[in-house]
Amino acid sequence: xxxxxxxxxxxxxxxxxxxxxxxxxxxTPEAEIEFEITEDLAHKFCADLEHFLTR
Numbered sequence: 001x002x003x004x005x006x007x008x009x010x011x012x013x014x015x016x017x018x019x020x021x022x023x024x025x026x027x028t029p030e031a032e033i034e035f036e037i038t039e040d041l042a043h044k045f046c047a048d049l050e051h052f053l054t055r
């Protein structure tokens with residue numbers, strides 16, 4: 001696996017409401033990367049972040 005990059009900004013915007021999908025934009029010092037995200041994945045990501053923040 002390659003070395004982890006530092007995230008400097010994350011933006012999330014809606015693409016469509018039915019089905020609920022969004023665009024996640026992750027900025028690093030080297031690049032701006034966009035990912036499409038589904039509602040199911042957003043819920044999983046939210047749960048993972050909650051777990052991370054409450055450790």
